[in-house]
Amino acid sequence: MKRGASSIEVKKLNRNRVFRYLNSKDRASMPDIAANLGMSGPTVLQIIKELKESQVVREVGVFQSTGGRKAKAIASVQDVCYAVGLDITRNHVSLALTNLSEKALRRQRVREPFVRDDGYFRRLGDLLEDFLDESRTPRERIIGVGLSIPGILGEENCITYSHTLGLDHVAGDEFTRYIPYPCVIVNDANAAAIAECSGMTLNQSVFYLLLSNSVGGAIVFRRDAPAQAEWSVREGISRDIYMGANQRAGEFGHMVIRPEGRACYCGKKGCLDVYCSASVLADRTEGNLERFFRELEEGSPKWREIWEEYTDNLAIAVDNLRMCFDGDVVLGGYVGGYMGPYIEDFRAKCAKRNIFGQSGDYVKACKYRIEASALGAAVCQIERYIDEV
Numbered sequence: 001m002k003r004g005a006s007s008i009e010v011k012k013l014n015r016n017r018v019f020r021y022l023n024s025k026d027r028a029s030m031p032d033i034a035a036n037l038g039m040s041g042p043t044v045l046q047i048i049k050e051l052k053e054s055q056v057v058r059e060v061g062v063f064q065s066t067g068g069r070k071a072k073a074i075a076s077v078q079d080v081c082y083a084v085g086l087d088i089t090r091n092h093v094s095l096a097l098t099n100l101s102e103k104a105l106r107r108q109r110v111r112e113p114f115v116r117d118d119g120y121f122r123r124l125g126d127l128l129e130d131f132l133d134e135s136r137t138p139r140e141r142i143i144g145v146g147l148s149i150p151g152i153l154g155e156e157n158c159i160t161y162s163h164t165l166g167l168d169h170v171a172g173d174e175f176t177r178y179i180p181y182p183c184v185i186v187n188d189a190n191a192a193a194i195a196e197c198s199g200m201t202l203n204q205s206v207f208y209l210l211l212s213n214s215v216g217g218a219i220v221f222r223r224d225a226p227a228q229a230e231w232s233v234r235e236g237i238s239r240d241i242y243m244g245a246n247q248r249a250g251e252f253g254h255m256v257i258r259p260e261g262r263a264c265y266c267g268k269k270g271c272l273d274v275y276c277s278a279s280v281l282a283d284r285t286e287g288n289l290e291r292f293f294r295e296l297e298e299g300s301p302k303w304r305e306i307w308e309e310y311t312d313n314l315a316i317a318v319d320n321l322r323m324c325f326d327g328d329v330v331l332g333g334y335v336g337g338y339m340g341p342y343i344e345d346f347r348a349k350c351a352k353r354n355i356f357g358q359s360g361d362y363v364k365a366c367k368y369r370i371e372a373s374a375l376g377a378a379v380c381q382i383e384r385y386i387d388e389v
Ligand SMILES: [Zn+2]
Pocket: 253, 254, 264, 265, 266, 267, 268, 271, 273
């Protein structure tokens, strides 16, 4: 608790803690809330009364008695609000709908090559409306839209730079001009990391590596990290994402893993992006990553060799992240989505490099594949709502 917090701030903070606790569970009783959050019974009772009046929690029955009076079961009202995320890539738009559950209730991926013109931005608005129609989402409960962009973002929703989309200092308003809801723009890797961490108690830090057509990343620190200007500064992101002084933190793709290696589009040599973008694999199968993994699974030595080279390079980067941050490394993006069956082999490669132990268990495969960034962008809006409960 920071010193000098007024009693109103303390009350707001406590209410928020109770709501977050409830929202992370299926249901809970008041004694359970009091015990787990270290609050007094009367405080919890008062907060639950207020939250009920705001219609964000409700009673959902009683717990089986263990002797005394049966405790009421309380749960959050998860459909009190909805948010949609749109993830823009070079050739596709992905959409995801969520509510307070922060789970993907509906998702869709549409081929829609990016062109910077009015027609494209109008189609974004149309895609969103069609998506909402099909999911029968009550419009009045939509609190906002999150837009995930593969690029570096600046102040006030400005897109400072995007190699993938070929953008240099573009106002985010261009993208959102046909979207009649409050919008927030989020970097795609940060959005994906937020999706991966949602529902998870952030009791540990997560370092997310986005292995898509470009390589990016995000640094998610546990909540007790110091709250300073360089931490979680973007509106809507209340998770502690380290943004850096210029909002460029987590650009792991331009970490050099092979000095004097192959040329990167950024002008340097030997960047991780050159060796570990999804296209390194997909280019072997006419751009079809799924086919690459099918061929690999069938086990011909040719594909195995490509994969070994890819994962040798990836292990260098993952080990570097471990040495820098000493936390879990999540492999996400298009390739991360296929890592599941290969994760043990890959952990073994990382374990060989781990000077502080024999284990590579700190490496995880992501939960979400292509919809992670869209979902995470939507979750940003939900988190903003929850912060104000
Ligand atoms: Zn580079």
